[in-house]
Amino acid sequence: MIEVENLTKRYGDKVAVDGLTFSVAPGVVTGFLGPNGAGKSTTLRMIAALDVPTSGRVRVNGRDYRSSPAPMAELGLLLEAKAVHPGRSARDHLLAIGQTAGIGKARVNEVIEMVGLGDVARKRVGGFSLGMGQRVGIAVALLGRPRTVVMDEPVNGLDPEGVRWIRALLRTLADEGCTVFYSSHLMSEMAQTATNLIVIGRGRLIACSTVEQFIAKTTATSVVVRSPEAARLRGLLGRADVRIAPDGPDLLRIDGITPEEVGTIASQAGVPVFDLRVERASLEEAFMQATHDSVEYGATGLENL
Amino acid sequence: MTSASFTKSTSPVAGNLTMGGVLRSEWTKFRSVRSTWWLLSMTVILLVGLGVIVVVLEVNTGAPKQQPPYQVAQQIEFGALITQLVLGVLGILMFTGEYGSGMIRISVSVVPRRLMLLWAKLSVLCVVVLPLTLVSSVVAFMLGEFAWQSHRGLKPVGFGDPQVTRIVIGSALVVAVTAVCGFGMGAIIRSTAGSIGALVGIFFVLPLVAQAALPRGVAGLARFLPSNAGDALWGGTIGPRSMTPWSGFALLCGYAVALVAVAAWRLRRGDA
Amino acid sequence: MPAAATVIRPREPVAGNLTMTRVLRSEWTKLRSVRSTWWLLSTTVILTVGVAVFVSPGGASGKPASAAGFARSTQYGSVLSQLALLVLGVMVFTGEYHSGMIRASLSVVPRRLLLLWGKLGVFGAVVLALSLASSVAAFVLGALVHQPHGGRAHVWFGDPQVTRIVMGAGLVLAVTGIFGLAIGAIIRNTAAGLSTIAAIFFVLPLLLRLALPSSDQGFLRLMPSNAGGALWNAALSPTSLSPWTGFALLCGYTAALVAVAAWRLRRGDA
Numbered sequence: 001m002i003e004v005e006n007l008t009k010r011y012g013d014k015v016a017v018d019g020l021t022f023s024v025a026p027g028v029v030t031g032f033l034g035p036n037g038a039g040k041s042t043t044l045r046m047i048a049a050l051d052v053p054t055s056g057r058v059r060v061n062g063r064d065y066r067s068s069p070a071p072m073a074e075l076g077l078l079l080e081a082k083a084v085h086p087g088r089s090a091r092d093h094l095l096a097i098g099q100t101a102g103i104g105k106a107r108v109n110e111v112i113e114m115v116g117l118g119d120v121a122r123k124r125v126g127g128f129s130l131g132m133g134q135r136v137g138i139a140v141a142l143l144g145r146p147r148t149v150v151m152d153e154p155v156n157g158l159d160p161e162g163v164r165w166i167r168a169l170l171r172t173l174a175d176e177g178c179t180v181f182y183s184s185h186l187m188s189e190m191a192q193t194a195t196n197l198i199v200i201g202r203g204r205l206i207a208c209s210t211v212e213q214f215i216a217k218t219t220a221t222s223v224v225v226r227s228p229e230a231a232r233l234r235g236l237l238g239r240a241d242v243r244i245a246p247d248g249p250d251l252l253r254i255d256g257i258t259p260e261e262v263g264t265i266a267s268q269a270g271v272p273v274f275d276l277r278v279e280r281a282s283l284e285e286a287f288m289q290a291t292h293d294s295v296e297y298g299a300t301g302l303e304n305l
Numbered sequence: 306m307t308s309a310s311f312t313k314s315t316s317p318v319a320g321n322l323t324m325g326g327v328l329r330s331e332w333t334k335f336r337s338v339r340s341t342w343w344l345l346s347m348t349v350i351l352l353v354g355l356g357v358i359v360v361v362l363e364v365n366t367g368a369p370k371q372q373p374p375y376q377v378a379q380q381i382e383f384g385a386l387i388t389q390l391v392l393g394v395l396g397i398l399m400f401t402g403e404y405g406s407g408m409i410r411i412s413v414s415v416v417p418r419r420l421m422l423l424w425a426k427l428s429v430l431c432v433v434v435l436p437l438t439l440v441s442s443v444v445a446f447m448l449g450e451f452a453w454q455s456h457r458g459l460k461p462v463g464f465g466d467p468q469v470t471r472i473v474i475g476s477a478l479v480v481a482v483t484a485v486c487g488f489g490m491g492a493i494i495r496s497t498a499g500s501i502g503a504l505v506g507i508f509f510v511l512p513l514v515a516q517a518a519l520p521r522g523v524a525g526l527a528r529f530l531p532s533n534a535g536d537a538l539w540g541g542t543i544g545p546r547s548m549t550p551w552s553g554f555a556l557l558c559g560y561a562v563a564l565v566a567v568a569a570w571r572l573r574r575g576d577a
Numbered sequence: 578m579p580a581a582a583t584v585i586r587p588r589e590p591v592a593g594n595l596t597m598t599r600v601l602r603s604e605w606t607k608l609r610s611v612r613s614t615w616w617l618l619s620t621t622v623i624l625t626v627g628v629a630v631f632v633s634p635g636g637a638s639g640k641p642a643s644a645a646g647f648a649r650s651t652q653y654g655s656v657l658s659q660l661a662l663l664v665l666g667v668m669v670f671t672g673e674y675h676s677g678m679i680r681a682s683l684s685v686v687p688r689r690l691l692l693l694w695g696k697l698g699v700f701g702a703v704v705l706a707l708s709l710a711s712s713v714a715a716f717v718l719g720a721l722v723h724q725p726h727g728g729r730a731h732v733w734f735g736d737p738q739v740t741r742i743v744m745g746a747g748l749v750l751a752v753t754g755i756f757g758l759a760i761g762a763i764i765r766n767t768a769a770g771l772s773t774i775a776a777i778f779f780v781l782p783l784l785l786r787l788a789l790p791s792s793d794q795g796f797l798r799l800m801p802s803n804a805g806g807a808l809w810n811a812a813l814s815p816t817s818l819s820p821w822t823g824f825a826l827l828c829g830y831t832a833a834l835v836a837v838a839a840w841r842l843r844r845g846d847a
Contacts, residue, residue, distance in 0.1 A: 045410070045576075045577075048414040048417075049413075049414070049417045050410050050414055050576065050577040051576040051577070054574060065417055066417040066418060067418075068322075068417070069322060070317075070320055070321040070322055070323045071319075071322050071414075071415055071416065071417050072319035072320055072322070072415050073317050073319035073320070075320075075414070077411070077414045079409055079410055079411075079414075080410070083406055083407030083408045083410060084406055084408055085338055085402055085403070085406045085412055086406065087332075087338050087339050087340065088334075088338055089337065092333055092334075092337030093336075093408075094339075095328065095330075095333050096330045096331070096333035096337065097332040097411060097412070097415055098319075098330070099326050099327075099329040099330035099333055100322055100326045100327045100329075100330045100415050100416050101319040101320050101321070101322060101326055101415070102319075102320035102321075102323070102325075102326050103318055103319060103320075107318050140411055143318075143319075144318060144319030144415075145316075145317060145318045145319060146319065152384045163450075197316060214542070218464055264447065306635040309646070340768070340769075355784070355788070359788045359789065362789065366694065380788055383784055383787055384781060384784075386780055386784045386787075387776060387780045387781065387784055388779050390772060390776060393771070394768060394772050397768075398768060401768075406676070439828075474723055497767050497768045497771075498613075498664050498667070498668055498767045498768075498771060499613075499664075500673075501664075501767075501768060501771040501775065502660055502661065502664040502771070505660055505771075505775040505779060506657065506660050509775065509779040509780055509783070510656060510657050510660055511657070511777055513656055513783075514628065514654070514656050514657050515652050516652075516655075517653050518628060518632040518650065518653035518654075519630075519632070520632065
C-alpha cells in the first residue's frame with residue numbers, strides 16, 4: 001500500500017511534482033505513466049524517502065518509510081540500472097545491501113539465480129551489459145521479499161524473454177498480496193501487465209483508475225461497418241449525436257452508438273453489411289490523448305531525418 | 306531466469322534494520338572494492354618503507370651524525386606525511402564512491418534512517434585505519450631503529466627515550482584523524498575530484514602558501530591549519546610557532562568532528 | 578507527437594569530414610558546457626589574484642623586498658591555484674572515462690590522436706591565457722595595493738627580473754595544468770590521477786626535504802614542482818635550477834607524459 005497525499009516538490013522555481021494525491025493498492029499491479037519530465041522519477045524517489053518533499057507526505061504500508069523498523073521488508077526499489085560500484089561483484093553488491101536487514105549469502109544466491117545472473121555473479125559489474133545491469137537492479141528490489149515493490153522502467157534493456165519474465169514476476173508478486181507499482185514507456189507491455197493506472201503530466205494527476213476505465217474514459221469506442229452501400233447507411237445514421245468518419249470507400253467508423261443499433265438500422269433498411277465490429281483504442285492512444293497537453297519535451301516532425 | 310522460485314515461500318526474509326546489520330553491510334562494501342586494498346597496502350608500504358629507506362640512506366651515506374632520539378623517531382615516521390594523502394583519499398571515497406556510481410540511492414533507500422549509514426561507514430573506516438596505522442607506525446619504528454643502531458657508533462634509540470613514544474603513536478593518530486577529515490569532506494562535497502582537491506589544498510598547499518606569504522603580524526595563524534596542528538603532535542615540521550603537541554592534536558580532532566557534524570547535517574536533511 | 582512526414586526527397590549530407598578544427602570546436606564545447614570548468618577557472622583566478630592582495634610584500638620574513646622579491650610575493654597564490662588547474666586538467670580525460678562518454682568521443686573521432694591534440698589544444702589555450710592574465714592581474718593589483726604603504730619606489734614591469742617572474746608564474750601554472758591533463762589521460766581514473774599528482778607535486782617534495790640528509794637533497798630540485806618553481810625565483814639559490822633550465826625540465830616532464838598518453842590512447846582499448 002502506497003499513499004501519496006498532496007505531494008509537492010520544487011527545485012528552485014520549477015515545480016516537478018504539484019499536489020499529487022493517489023494511493024496504490026496491494027494485490028494488483030499498478031502502472032505509473034507520464035511523458036518524459038512529468039515528475040515520475042521524482043515521485044518514486046520521494047516514495048522511497050530519497051528526496052524530501054517540499055510539502056505533502058507519503059506513507060508506505062501505512063507508515064512513514066523512514067520510521068519503519070525493517071525497511072527492506074517494506075519496500076523494494078529499482079531506480080536506475082547499474083547504480084553499482086563498477087569494481088564490485090554483483091554478489092558483494094547484493095550482500096552489502098542485504099546485510100542491513102540481516103540477509104545472508106543464501107538469500108543473495110537465491111535471488112541471483114532467480115534473475116539469471118548465476119554465471120556472472122562474481123564478476124565486476126563494470127563489464128555488465130545494460131540488460132545484466134538491469135537484472136542486478138531487479139535483484140536488489142526483490143532481495144528483502146518486500147511487501148511493496150516500486151520499479152522505474154524495469155523492462156529497460158531486457159531481451160524479449162526478460163520482458164516476459166518481468167511481466168510474470170510483477171503479476172505473481174501482486175497475486176501474493178504485494179503492492180506493485182512500476183513505470184514504463186512500453187504501453188503495450190503495460191496494458192498487458194497492469195490492472196490499475198496512475199497517469200501524471202507536468203507533475204499533476206491526470207488519471208487514477210483501472211486500465212480499462214482509463215481507455216474508455218479518455219477515448220471513444222467506435223463501431224466499424226463495411227458495406228457496399230456505405231453512403232446510404234451513412235445517411236440513415238445521420239443523427240445529431242452520431243459522428244461518422246469515412247474510413248475508406250466502403251468503410252464507416254461511427255462514434256457514440258452501439259453495434260446493436262447499427263445492425264438493427266441496417267437490417268431494417270435492407271443495407272447489406274459485410275463487417276460490423278467494435279474498435280477500442282489502445283492504451284497508447286488513450287495515453288496520447290490524455291497527455292498531449294502536458295508533454296514537456298515534445299519531438300518535432302521527422303522531415304529532417 | 307525462472308519465474309517460479311520467487312513464489313515458493315512468502316515468509317519474510319528481511320529482518321529489522323539494525324546497526325549491526327548496517328555495519329556488516331558497510332564492511333562488505335568496503336572490502337569488496339579493489340581501491341580499498343590498494344590504498345591500505347600503500348599505507349603500510351609507505352609508512353614502513355619510507356622510514357626504513359630514509360634511515361638506511363642516512364646511515365650509509367657519508368658520516369652519519371649522532372642525532373637526538375626524537376629526531377631519529379621523526380625521520381622514521383616521515384612516511385606519515387604521504388600516508389595522510391593516501392588514507393585521506395580512502396576516507397573521501399567512502400561516500401563519493403557511492404555518489405559517483407549512484408549506489409547511494411539504494412543505500413539510503415534500504416537504510417532510510419540515514420545517520421546510521423554515516424556512523425557505520427565512519428566506524429568501519431576507523432576500525433580499519435586506526436589499528437593499521439598504529440601497527441605500521443610501530444613496525445616502522447622498530448625496523449628503522451634496528452637499521453639505525455646497526456651502524457657502529459650510533460647510540461640505539463628506544464621507546465623509553467624522551468618524546469619517542471609520542472612521536473611514534475602520534476604520527477599514526479594524526480594519519481587516522483586525517484582519514485576522518487577526508488571522510489567528512491567526501492560526505493559534504495560528494496564529488497571525488499572536488500574532495501581530493503579540497504583535501505590536498507587544505508592539508509598540503511595552504512601551509513606552504515601560508516609559510517611563504519602570510520604577513521608577519523598574522524603569520525602565527527598558520528599553526529592553526531589542520532596539518533600544522535596535527536604535525537605538532539609528532540613534529541613533522543616542528544617550528545617555533547607550532548602548537549603544543551596535544552593541543553594541536555585536539556584541534557585537528559576538532560576539525561574532524563566539525564566536518565563529520567556538517568556531513569551528518571547535510572546527509573540528514575537533503576535529497577540523496 | 579507529430580505524425581511522421583513522408584520523406585522521398587534526396588537526403589542531403591549533414592556530416593562533413595573529420596578535421597582538426599572541428600575536433601577543436603567540439604572540445605571547446607565540451608569544456609565550456611560543464612559547470613565544474615567555470616568553478617575551477619574562477620577558483621584559479623580568485624586564488625591567484627586574491628592572495629596577492631592580502632599578502633604583504635616580502636612575505637613572512639617581513640624584510641623590505643627587492644623588486645624581484647616583491648614581484649615573487651605577488652605570485653604566491655599560484656601555488657594554491659595550480660591545484661585547481663590540476664584538478665581541471667585531470668578531469669579533461671577522466672571525466673569522459675567516468676561517464677563512458679569517451680566511447681562516443683572515440684567512435685566519432687576514430688583517429689584517436691586527433692582527440693588528444695584537440696583536448697590539449699583547447700585546454701592549453703584556455704589555461705595559458707587565463708594563467709598569464711591572472712598572474713599579471715595579481716602583480717598589478719598587488720603593486721597598487723601594497724606600494725603606497727611601503728613608501729618605496731614603484732615596482733613595475735621594467736624592473737629587473739619582474740617580467741620573468743610574473744610571466745613565469747603564469748607559464749608554470751599553465752604547464753602544470755597540462756601535466757594534469759596528461760596524467761588523467763594515462764591513469765583514466767579521477768581519484769587515482771589526482772592522488773598521484775598531489776603526491777608528485779605537493780607531498781613528495783615536502784617529505785623528501787624533511788626526511789633526506791642534506792647531502793642527498795640535490796635531486797629535490799629535479800622534482801616537477803621545484804623545477805617549475807625555479808622560473809619565478811627571485812634570486813638564484815644553490816638548491817634550485819636556473820630559471821629557464823627548471824622550466825625546460827618541467828616542460829620536458831610534461832611532454833614525456835603527453836607522449837605516454839598518446840601511446841596509450843592510440844594502441845589500447847578505449
